[in-house]
Amino acid sequence: MSLAARTLELLRDEGVDRVFGNPGTTELPLLRELATTTDPSYVLALQEFSAVSAADGYARGTGRPAFVSVHAVPGVSNALIGMNNARRSRTPLVITAGQQDQRFLRDAPMLGGDLVGLAAPACLTAEEVHTGADLLPLLRRAFARVRRQPSGPAFLSIPMNLLAADEDVPVPSRIPAPDAGPSPAVEEAAAVLRSAERPAILAGDRVGATRSVAELTALAEALGATVYPQPQYEYVNADSEHPLTAPSPHFTGTEIAKALAGHDVLLVAGAAIRPHVWTPERPIPDGVRVVQLDDDPAEIGRSYDVEVGLAGSVGATLAALTALLPGREADRERGARIAETLLRERTTWRDRARAGVDAGGPLDPASAAQAVADAVAPGTVVVEEAPTTGPALRRALVQRDAGDYHNSSGNGGLGWGAGAAVGLALAHPDRPVVGFLGDGSAMFGVQGLWTAARLGAPVTYVVVDNGGYRAVSDALPPGFEGTRLGGVDWAGLARSLGLHGTAVEHGSEIGPTLAAAQRSGEPSLVVVRIRGGAS
Missing domain, CATH: 3.40.50.970 (Thiamin diphosphate (ThDP)-binding fold, Pyr/PP domains)
Structure with missing residues (x-):
């Protein structure tokens, strides 16, 4: 059986039911196998950026890594914008490119080139397959990498002669993904949140991506906190109709700081604060005590001082915080005052727009x-x-x-x-x-x-x-x-x-x-x- 056929076996085992791509000659061994089956089916795009974008949407919608096949140097070049988007969005993609036949790469053939060098800056990992025995283990490793946080695209360059080779290579077992639990620092964080007189929550894309909106809502209600969706958010991170949900700040340091002014404690819940342009004002106003939660430890404290960092599962940690913060009468009264103001502002804005x-x-x-x-x-x-x-x-x-x-x-x-x-x-x-x-x-x-x-x-x-x-x-x-x-x-x-x-x-x-x-x-x-x- 060819390695291309074995590759499809592995993809099916990883739950891949669609291959997104734009076909080229260096992927012919894989395309010949795809032509004989509808499992997985092939989704044709006219250009590789469109293929990666469609795969990005599919991965978001299914919650599974999506698979993309692109074509040599031109295909990787066209795909780079989509790959960079996916990396910053933490969308799990496995992307392969057909490399020219190894037997004449020294001749600098048309379409040949340093595919790994091209892809590496936009990917979590980027590797070239050198032997047939390496292909399936490296592909399995790529899927395992994108199933853990921080996620994004993993890239493999596969010479076409390896895909076509008829080798008796077994499909390796699936690599389990780690199961992160709540952060061990929840009690320390709860103490800071409990001391707040004017708390706020910045609800970020890791809340939406991990389907943790209900947990965030419960915590906001327990605290009586204003909830600001992350600037330029990519997912629904807070219920837009909830009385405690404020408009998302515009994505400049000045506007973010303006929205957060007046709060004394801020929980940054899975949010990346990346202003669009430089402004003298930093996004977090001076004097605000910050608790930051993320399932990527590298995000914590990356851009601003954090009093308590919570590295762990977003949903589980939000639930654990709520359990430690039983709502007090003062918190409920504050929440009611905030809700009255925010509901009035929301209604006024929409009525004016409709007019x-x-x-x-x-x-x-x-x-x-x-x-x-x-x-x-x-x-x-x-x-x-x-x-x-x-x-x-x-x-x-x-x-x-x-x-x-x-x-x-x-x-x-x-x-x-x-x-x-x-x-x-x-x-x-x-x-x-x-x-x-x-x-x-x-x-x-x-x-x-x-x-x-x-x-x-x-x-x-x-x-x-x-x-x-x-x-x-x-x-x-x-x-x-x-x-x-x-x-x-x-x-x-x-x-x-x-x-x-x-x-x-x-x-x-x-x-x-x-x-x-x-x-x-x-x-x-x-x-x-x-x-x-x-x-």
């Missing part, structure tokens, strides 16, 4: 976001990649379950959203998916729309079109040509790729158009013109 939907011409971004949020069907998974309109969508959306919302634009590698929506649709065949994309972001990953159409994935894309790179144009003098994108016919482009494409001309059309697209169950794209483009 602008009927305005003529391009919509205010907040009104467009609210119209979309009000129209999404119950149970919808929302994939957002709209850096300047996304903050408004996050305030408008009802987000209660950790899997309701996904984002990656905080990693800086734009183009993720179109492909990720496909992966999440494959992971959740019983749930509708909406991909909310800025026009600039969408153009970076437009090939993902084709994969949605090819698979018939029930994704409804909403492209909010301001005709430019607003995140850049806002910081430049008016008139700079390098931020203008106007003139793209998004509805026509969608139709050319096999989707239903519609452009709405008035805010009142957003709701009915989006609802109809979702009811159809077919891949669709709705274009919404918004204000605020490059001038």
